[in-house]
Amino acid sequence: MKFQVKVWRQKNRQDAGRFETYTVEDVIPEMSFLEMLDLLNEQLLKRDESPIEFDSDCREGICGTCGLVVDGMAHGPKRACTTCELRMRNFSEDKTIVVEPFRAHGFPVIKDLVVDREAFDRIIAAGGYTSVNTGSAPEANALLIPKDIAEKAMDSAACIGCGACVAACPNASASLFVSAKITQFSLLPQGAAERKRRAVRMVEQMDREGFGNCSNHAECEAACPKSISIENIAVMRREYMKGALAGA
Amino acid sequence: MSVIRIWQSTVGKKVVMAVSGIFLMLFLITHLAGNLTMFAPDDGALFNQYAHKLESMGVLLYVAEAGLLAIFLFHVVAAFQVYLGKKRARAGGYDRDASKGGPSKLTVASRSMIITGIVLLIFIPVHIWMFKFNAGQEFTYTEVGGEEVKNLYAVVVESFQNPWIAFGYTAVMLLLGLHLRHGFWSSLQSLGAMSPRWTPAIYAVGLIFALLLAGGFLLLPLYFFFFGEIPDAGMGGGL
Ligand code: HEM
Ligand code: FES
Numbered sequence: 001m002k003f004q005v006k007v008w009r010q011k012n013r014q015d016a017g018r019f020e021t022y023t024v025e026d027v028i029p030e031m032s033f034l035e036m037l038d039l040l041n042e043q044l045l046k047r048d049e050s051p052i053e054f055d056s057d058c059r060e061g062i063c064g065t066c067g068l069v070v071d072g073m074a075h076g077p078k079r080a081c082t083t084c085e086l087r088m089r090n091f092s093e094d095k096t097i098v099v100e101p102f103r104a105h106g107f108p109v110i111k112d113l114v115v116d117r118e119a120f121d122r123i124i125a126a127g128g129y130t131s132v133n134t135g136s137a138p139e140a141n142a143l144l145i146p147k148d149i150a151e152k153a154m155d156s157a158a159c160i161g162c163g164a165c166v167a168a169c170p171n172a173s174a175s176l177f178v179s180a181k182i183t184q185f186s187l188l189p190q191g192a193a194e195r196k197r198r199a200v201r202m203v204e205q206m207d208r209e210g211f212g213n214c215s216n217h218a219e220c221e222a223a224c225p226k227s228i229s230i231e232n233i234a235v236m237r238r239e240y241m242k243g244a245l246a247g248a
Numbered sequence: 249m250s251v252i253r254i255w256q257s258t259v260g261k262k263v264v265m266a267v268s269g270i271f272l273m274l275f276l277i278t279h280l281a282g283n284l285t286m287f288a289p290d291d292g293a294l295f296n297q298y299a300h301k302l303e304s305m306g307v308l309l310y311v312a313e314a315g316l317l318a319i320f321l322f323h324v325v326a327a328f329q330v331y332l333g334k335k336r337a338r339a340g341g342y343d344r345d346a347s348k349g350g351p352s353k354l355t356v357a358s359r360s361m362i363i364t365g366i367v368l369l370i371f372i373p374v375h376i377w378m379f380k381f382n383a384g385q386e387f388t389y390t391e392v393g394g395e396e397v398k399n400l401y402a403v404v405v406e407s408f409q410n411p412w413i414a415f416g417y418t419a420v421m422l423l424l425g426l427h428l429r430h431g432f433w434s435s436l437q438s439l440g441a442m443s444p445r446w447t448p449a450i451y452a453v454g455l456i457f458a459l460l461l462a463g464g465f466l467l468l469p470l471y472f473f474f475f476g477e478i479p480d481a482g483m484g485g486g487l
Contacts, residue, residue, distance in 0.1 A: 006343070019343065072344035079350050098344045105337050168348070170359065171330075172337035173258070203259055212337030213258040213330045216434040217358045222348035229351075230437070231444050238440035240259040 001027040001088060004096040005040065007052055010109050017109065021096065029089035033076060034059060034066060036088050037099075053112040059084040061225060064160030067167065068113055069100040074164035074223040082162065082225040102167035105210040106174065117163050119209040120177060126205035127198035128181045130190045149187055156184035158226040168223030171212030176220040178206045179236030180228050186239055196243035203240045258333070261326045266438035268323035269431055273457075275316060280464045287471075292401025293392045300397040324369060331362045353451065357430040364427040371420045378407060408472035417469040425462025432457050 003024050010017030024040040031039070034056050041051035057065040061082040068083045070076035076086045091097055099113065107115040145153075157180075165176035182199050185191025191198070214233055221230045254260035282302075288294040302309060347354045357364075377383060382403050390399040408414045432454035436442055442450065 008343075069342060072342055072346035073348050077346075077348070079348055100342055100344075103338055103340065103342060105339065170354065171334035173334075175258070203257055207256075207258050210337060211258075212334040213261055215330065215334070215358065215361065216353065216430075216437045218351055218353040219347055222350045222352035222354075227351075229444055231442065231447075234437055234440040234442045236440075237259050237262070237438065240257070241254075241263065241440070244254045244257070244260070 006096050007099045027088050031088045033086040034084050053114045055114050061085045064162035067162045074167040080227045104166045104172035123205045127201040153184050153187040156180045164223045165220035168219045173214045174206050174211040175214040175233045179232035183232045183235040196246050196248035199239035200243040200248045262438040264326040266435035268319045269435045271319045295401050296397050297392045299400045357426045364423040367423050405472050405476045408469045414469040414473035418466045421462045421466035425458045428458035
C-alpha cells in the first residue's frame with residue numbers, strides 16, 4: 001500500500017512548527033501505525049532527511065507512551081485502541097492521513113510528535129498514591145474486597161495515563177485521567193484513609209497545570225484506549241466536594 | 249476550605265454552573281406554566297390575573313427577583329470562566345478535528361453552549377424591557393373579577409403581531425432548546441449524580457425536556473402571530 005501522510009514537524013519547544021506531506025511506499029496492511037512511521041523514517045533517513053520523532057515503548061497497548069492525533073482523533077479512528085495497536089488496513093489510500101501531536105497547554109510539544117506529559121506525573125505526586133508502610137506482602141485474605149468493587153476499581157485502574165483524554169477533549173481537560181486515579185483509590189480500603197485529601201490535592205494540581213474544565217462532552221470516553229467511563233468524573237466531583245467541604 | 253477556593257477549582261465552577269442551571273430550569277418551568285394560561289379562551293383574563301397576583305406579592309417578589317438575578321449572574325460568570333479556561337488550555341486547534349462517536353456526547357448542542365448562552369444573555373434583558381416595562385410605555389388596564397389589573401396580555405399579543413419579534417422569539421427559543429439539550433443531563437453529571445446505568449435514560453429525558461420547554465415557549469409567538477387579534481375593544485376598555 002501507498003499512503004500520503006501530512007505530519008506535524010517542529011524542531012524544538014520554541015519552533016513554531018509546520019506540516020510536511022510525505023509519501024510512504026511499501027506499506028503492508030498488517031503494519032501498525034507506528035511501524036508505518038518507522039518505515040517512513042527509514043525512507044527519510046535514506047534521503048538524508050531528519051526522521052519524525054514520536055513516542056513509543058511497549059507497542060502492545062499497555063504502557064501509554066504512544067499517542068498521536070490521527071485524522072483529528074486521539075489514537076486514530078478506532079475505538080478502544082492505542083496508536084501502536086492501530087493497523088494500516090484501517091486506512092484508505094485515497095485520503096491523506098493527518099498526524100498531529102496531542103495539543104494542550106499542559107502538554108507542550110518537545111519535538112515533532114513528542115509532547116511533555118510531566119504534568120501527569122506532578123498530578124500523581126500530589127496525591128495519586130497510598131501512604132503505607134512497606135515490608136513483606138500482607139496475607140492475601142487479610143483485606144476482604146467484594147468482587148464487584150474490585151472489578152470497578154480495576155476498570156478505573158486500567159488507565160494507562162496516555163493523555164488521549166486531554167487530546168480529545170475540546171477543552172483540553174484532564175478530568176478523565178485524574179478521576180480514574182481518584183476513583184480507583186476511593187473504592188479500595190487501602191486508599192480510603194487519604195481519600196479526601198487526595199481528591200482535593202489532585203484536582204488543585206490538575207488546575208495548576210492549566211488543563212481546561214470539563215463540559216461533559218464525553219469525547220474522552222470515546223477516545224480512551226481503555227474505554228474508561230465518565231462515571232469516574234462523576235465520582236471525582238463527589239470526592240472533591242466531600243473533601244473540600246470537610247476542609248481537607 | 250473556603251467557598252472561594254472551591255469556586256476557584258474546576259470542579260467547584262461546574263457545581264456552581266449546575267446548581268444555578270437547575271434553578272434556572274426550575275424557573276423556566278414555572279414561567280412556562282404561567283405563560284400557557286394565555287391560551288385560556290378568556291381574552292387573557294386568567295393570564296392578567298396571574299400577572300397581577302405576582303405583582304401584588306410586593307417585597308416577596310423583589311426578593312425572588314433578586315435571588316433569580318444572583319443565580320443568573322453566578323451562572324454567567326462561571327460560564328465565562330469555563331470558556332476562558334478552555335481557550336487558555338488549548339491555544340491553536342487541530343488541523344483536522346473529529347469525534348470518535350460511540351459514548352461521546354459531543355454535539356452541536358454541547359459545542360455551542362457559550363453561543364446559545366450569550367444569545368440568552370442578550371435576549372433576557374430585552375425580553376424584560378419589552379414585557380415587564382412595556383418598552384417604557386404606559387400599560388393599559390382592564391378589569392378582571394372586579395379588580396383593575398394591568399393588561400399585560402394585550403402587550404404580549406400586540407408585540408407578537410410584529411413578524412420580527414414573533415420570529416425572533418421563536419429563533420431564540422430554539423436556541424434555548426439547544427442549551428437545555430446538553431444542559432439538562434450535564435448539570436446532573438456536574439453534580440456527580442450520574443452512573444452508567446442512568447446516563448442513557450437521563451440523556452434521553454434531557455432531549456424530551458428540551459423539546460417540551462422550547463416547544464412550549466415558542467407556541468406563544470407563533471400562535472399570536474398567526475391567529476392573534478389585538479384585544480382592545482372587547483377587553484372591558486382601558487382606563
Ligand atoms: C434561562 C437561562 C439558562 C438556563 C436554564 C441555563 C441552563 C444551563 C444548564 C442546566 C447548564 C448545564 C450546567 C452544567 O454543565 O453543569 C448550562 C450550562 C451552560 N450555560 Fe446556561 N443556562 C441559561 C442561561 C445561560 C446564559 C445567559 C449563559 C451566558 C453565557 C449560559 C452559558 C452556559 C454555558 C457556557 C454552559 C456550559 C458550561 C460548560 O461548558 O461546562 N447559560 N446552562
Ligand atoms: S507504545 Fe505502549 S501503549 Fe502504545
